[in-house]
Amino acid sequence: MSGNAAIGEAAIRAGCQCYFGYPITPQNELTEYMAQNLSRRKGCTFIQAESEISAINMVYGASVAGVRAMTSSSSPGISLKQEGISYLAACELPAVIVNMSRGGPGLGSISAAQSDYYQSTRGGGHGDYRTIVLAPSSVQELADFTHRAFELSDQYLVPVIILGDGMIGQMMEPVEFKHEAPAELPIRERALRGAKGRNSRIIKTFTSNPAELEEINWSLFRRYQLIEKEETTSESYLTEDAKLILVAFGIGARIAKGAIKTARANGMKVGLFRPITLWPFPTKKLQELAKTTKFFLDFEMNMGQMVDDVHLALGDKANISFYGRPGGVIATPAEVLRVITRLYHQKGLDTKK
């Protein structure tokens, strides 16, 4: 199954009732999967919207109505959705947004890239907010994280972004779906569906009172603190005895893993640290690793975005190098291996005990 289709199937099984999309490469298989499999499903809605802006606002409307809703796009389209994501964050409305990112800036290319790290992890739109960002690196994880994205979004009432890329969306791999779609589609409690048997309710962001807005922001901030405490996840691979640890996410981590296997076979003690939640960034876990390993190599398919978070986490407690390929160029494991080998020698790691 392709990664894009796997997200669609996992979303349906997570009880996603509404999908709103707009064509853009490289995520069209997801929109098409939902057209095929969601549009005629009882109680469900599929709309090919007139723009990404409309699609995210339809998600907003469906979320107001209390159902699970999703949209997907790729980098340029995600830029257009930022207005809506900001409103979702402000109104504490759950939503799942998939970004199968591609090379930028501008129209860029349709090739896989990781240059939307800043946009995804720093809010993306206007205002002081965060979104949970999940970075899968296999088709299986796309399916698993889609389910998790809906759960997290409902639990914390924040939009959740699944940050994939053109490669992971298009690749075919075996996938196991671990969840079944609920027979009864759940409706959230705060939903606006008409004030039957209760007082009428308002979902809004605007206030003319700065103190009230500050209180809303404090409330959001406290929730973000809770998410940082509870939901930060990462993977550590061969890090126990590592003299050099690569830091990479998503498809970059997968490429890095290939390089690390060969490096190990060549006698180099190299490991991988892979943030799975890009926000919240697994700062503490990385700091733990820095107690035993002093050399880190951050690898990304951009010119250095996550590396800022690595620097913020480690400060001057470690030696941090960076290697990146921007613009949708996909680095090969052999290329990353060359960087590892050079660095390993330069830092004298092959001679130190």
Add this chain to the structure above:
Amino acid sequence: MKTVYNRPKSLKKRVFHYCPGCGHSIAHRLICEVIDEMGIQDKTVGIPPPGCAVFAYHYFDVDMAESAHGRGAAVGTGLKRANPEAIVFTYQGDGDLAAIGTAETIHAANRGEKLTAIFINNAVYGMTGGQMAPTTLSQMVTTTTPYGRDEKLEGYPIRISEMIALTKGAVYIERVAVNSPAHIIKAKKAIRKAFQVQVDGLGYALVEILSPCPTNWKMTPVESWKWVDEVMSKEFPLGVIKDTTGAKNVD
């Protein structure tokens, strides 16, 4: 004794913040009267816009969800599709519906979304201080057309309702005004019909309301009410623009 005038049940007991002579408060009341008469208060969800009517949720005693500028028709689409039993109306100004939200509006209408749009046309951006709107009349002075709207530079007042009427999914479009008792009675009838179209599941319905804005027009309320008749409704003629509700099976 017979009660002939009362506060509608779905209109909250709150003093309007609107300027004297403004059409918003009349439009609000008419919508509330219609909601009461149709007995749909407990299943109505309203979508107010940014702008002067941003606080509409303080007046309507129904569920209300704020929309980003221009996105009302898309938000309404999501709401209605997710919960088809709800009666969903958008309340939008001319900048909202006819400028930034043109795409959302036209395509919601074209899909025949079962929505009721109340479109307030006052020919200016009110809340932001009276800038040129897409519906600003030719030669009209606003803060961004200080020399008067020049068609060669700033284009023409747009008849968005007529454009929407071209979509097959729009089944009922009428332009009314709230500047005289006779017009107000007609406006209420149109609003009632636009809600009934949704209850009957026929398609997209829109009522354009020519609404005085004395503050930004730099007129007294009385002058502004006259101006709607003498100037504005010449560019935006009142009446039914499209009604295919009776002929729904013909297509």
